[in-house]
Amino acid sequence: xxxxxxxxxxxxxxxxxxxxxxxxxxxxxxxxxxxxxxxxxxxxxxxxxxxxxxxxxxxxxxxxxxxxxxxxxxxxxxxxxxxxxxxxxxxxxxxxxxxxxxxxxxxxxxxxxxxxxxxxxxxxxxxxxxxxxxxxxxxxxxxxxxxxxxxxxxxxxxxxxxxxxxxxxxxxxxxxxxxxxxxxxxxxxxxxxxxxxxxxxxxxxxxxxxxxxxxxxxxxxxxxxxxxxxxxxxxxxxxxxxxxxxxxxxxxxxxxxxxxxxxxxxxxxxxxxxxxxxxxxxxxxxxxxxxxxxxxxxxxxxxxxxxxxxxxxxxxx
Amino acid sequence: xxxxxxxxxxxxxxxxxxxxxxxxxxxxxxxxxxxxxxxxxxxxxxxxxxxxxxxxxxxxxxxxxxxxxxxxxxxxxxxxxxxxxxxxxxxxxxxxxxxxxxxxxxxxxxxxxxxxxxxxxxxxxxxxxxxxxxxxxxxxxxxxxxxxxxxxxxxxxxxxxxxxxxxxxxxxxxxxxxxxxxxxxxxxxxxxxxxxxxxxxxxxxxxxxxxxxxxxxxxxxxxxxxxxxxxxxxxxxxxxxxxx
Numbered sequence: 001x002x003x004x005x006x007x008x009x010x011x012x013x014x015x016x017x018x019x020x021x022x023x024x025x026x027x028x029x030x031x032x033x034x035x036x037x038x039x040x041x042x043x044x045x046x047x048x049x050x051x052x053x054x055x056x057x058x059x060x061x062x063x064x065x066x067x068x069x070x071x072x073x074x075x076x077x078x079x080x081x082x083x084x085x086x087x088x089x090x091x092x093x094x095x096x097x098x099x100x101x102x103x104x105x106x107x108x109x110x111x112x113x114x115x116x117x118x119x120x121x122x123x124x125x126x127x128x129x130x131x132x133x134x135x136x137x138x139x140x141x142x143x144x145x146x147x148x149x150x151x152x153x154x155x156x157x158x159x160x161x162x163x164x165x166x167x168x169x170x171x172x173x174x175x176x177x178x179x180x181x182x183x184x185x186x187x188x189x190x191x192x193x194x195x196x197x198x199x200x201x202x203x204x205x206x207x208x209x210x211x212x213x214x215x216x217x218x219x220x221x222x223x224x225x226x227x228x229x230x231x232x233x234x235x236x237x238x239x240x241x242x243x244x245x246x247x248x249x250x251x252x253x254x255x256x257x258x259x260x261x262x263x264x265x266x267x268x269x270x271x272x273x274x275x276x277x278x279x280x281x282x283x284x285x286x287x288x289x290x291x292x293x294x295x296x297x298x299x300x301x302x303x304x305x306x307x308x309x310x311x312x313x314x315x316x317x
Numbered sequence: 318x319x320x321x322x323x324x325x326x327x328x329x330x331x332x333x334x335x336x337x338x339x340x341x342x343x344x345x346x347x348x349x350x351x352x353x354x355x356x357x358x359x360x361x362x363x364x365x366x367x368x369x370x371x372x373x374x375x376x377x378x379x380x381x382x383x384x385x386x387x388x389x390x391x392x393x394x395x396x397x398x399x400x401x402x403x404x405x406x407x408x409x410x411x412x413x414x415x416x417x418x419x420x421x422x423x424x425x426x427x428x429x430x431x432x433x434x435x436x437x438x439x440x441x442x443x444x445x446x447x448x449x450x451x452x453x454x455x456x457x458x459x460x461x462x463x464x465x466x467x468x469x470x471x472x473x474x475x476x477x478x479x480x481x482x483x484x485x486x487x488x489x490x491x492x493x494x495x496x497x498x499x500x501x502x503x504x505x506x507x508x509x510x511x512x513x514x515x516x517x518x519x520x521x522x523x524x525x526x527x528x529x530x531x532x533x534x535x536x537x538x539x540x541x542x543x544x545x546x547x548x549x550x551x552x553x554x555x556x557x558x559x560x561x
Contacts, residue, residue, distance in 0.1 A: 086532070102371060104373060105373070106373035106374070106376060121380070180425070180426065180429050183418060183422050183426050184426060184429060185424065186415070186417055186418060187415045187426055188416075190415045190416060190417045190418070191413050191415060192372060192374065192408055193368060193372050193375065193409070193413060194402070194413035194415070196367070196368060196371065196372065196395075196396035196397050197366060197368070197396070197400065197406070197407045198397075198400065198426045198427045198429055198474065199397050199401040199427065199428075199429050199430035199478055200397055200399040200426065200430075201395065202396075202397070
């Protein structure tokens with residue numbers, strides 16, 4: 001493997017890692033505040049991609065071919081923003097309608113998890129029945145350009161995906177450190193009983209968590225659509241599962257864990273396939289990808305059951 | 318009267334924990350509720366703070382009575398409003414420090430609902446004057462503090478909400494006697510500076526030394542009340558709670 005090829009794989013790995021990490025953040029944040037594994041989250045990613053698709057298609061149609069047509073960067077920005085806002089609305093609505101009533105009645109967490117699974121199926125089949133089984137082609141919002149630098153070729157989309165993800169993750173980290181809402185989110189993940197004693201409205205913080213988690217999934221959905229152009233009603237299932245596993249491997253409930261877990265999974269997947277191209281490893285065909293990567297993750301979990309950043313909680317009395 | 322609890326009844330599932338208790342706290346007072354483990358002391362405070370029934374994990378339910386504070390029934394409000402609208406803070410049992418947050422973040426979280434930034438800064442200064450140890454450790458995670466320091470932080474947090482009434486649940490628990498004396502000394506100062514205190518304690522000896530008035534709670538009923546001196550002199554109280 002030459003350095004050029006290695007760098008090329010590295011960029012691919014970072015792109016996939018970005019998708020996983022952005023989705024994993026939603027899993028881990030909701031788990032942090034509610035101890036709920038929100039299995040509908042992968043489908044929120046799908047919802048975000050579809051909402052982005054409709055906004056983009058609508059905006060591209062506006063004054064198409066005339067002087068009134070919007071510049072492509074405006075369409076991209078509006079698509080991302082609009083989808084993030086609307087998807088956040090979907091996430092909060094799910095919380096409000098499906099999870100909160102159960103929580104307030106003190107339902108066992110198992111019922112919440114089952115409800116989350118059902119919400120996921122509901123979203124998938126709502127999509128399938130209203131939009132049909134045919135895949136949608138996500139429009140090209142900005143023309144793809146291929147750059148080649150020293151034998152490494154990459155697209156502008158890839159750079160945007162990676163760059164935007166890194167910026168968003170740094171922003172999230174700052175939000176959680178610097179703002180009262182962010183500090184309250186971290187506090188709830190440690191001790192729910194004491195949080196209201198600080199004058200913090202817990203339901204508002206939970207809603208804010210769903211806003212952030214869902215909008216990050218929407219961002220991932222649009223970036224995925226821009227990179228691969230194919231949307232389907234079940235696009236969120238496998239990627240959602242993988243992101244969930246990434247969050248667990250990183251340490252569920254830990255923000256850094258979701259980021260590291262997401263990128264780690266991206267790296268493992270890409271490099272398992274890359275290794276198959278190296279002489280002597282030809283037997284490692286790309287069909288081995290998921291088998292090998294999940295074996296590695298299982299080994300990590302066996303060594304560290306709480307995940308890379310997870311710690312067993314203890315309290316001094 | 319600042320706080321008046323009337324005929325309050327709370328249950329956990331089928332078990333009634335409070336069988337209609339009534340007591341009151343006047344502005345500026347230190348009132349103590351003493352009683353053994355399981356008497357319903359923590360339940361009382363958690364009900365005033367509205368954690369019962371709003372924190373579902375606790376499993377409690379209010380089935381009767383009222384909690385009148387400044388003329389309004391707290392039972393109409395959500396837990397965060399008890400703090401932000403009425404200024405009732407609580408130092409919970411076991412302190413419940415946020416171990417994953419720094420000392421400073423713990424203190425600042427308690428100002429969540431406050432908009433008066435200048436006063437927040439002054440209050441932070443005051444907390445650090447009362448507990449210099451917290452200032453030394455302000456960037457440390459809460460879980461790295463000793464038990465005594467955690468208790469200081471729990472009281473500091475309650476001060477940062479700028480409440481008029483502070484509820485304390487067993488601040489002496491698990492602390493060495495010398496630390497307990499320090500904490501109680503601090504509570505006296507806090508009270509002298511204008512904060513009304515409702516103190517729940519198993520350590521009746523210390524509580525009655527600090528308080529103006531007290532109530533004795535036994536398995537969900539108030540069985541005795543009086544000034545702290547009266548209670549301390551009462552033969553039954555002496556026998557049951559003061560070790561002779």
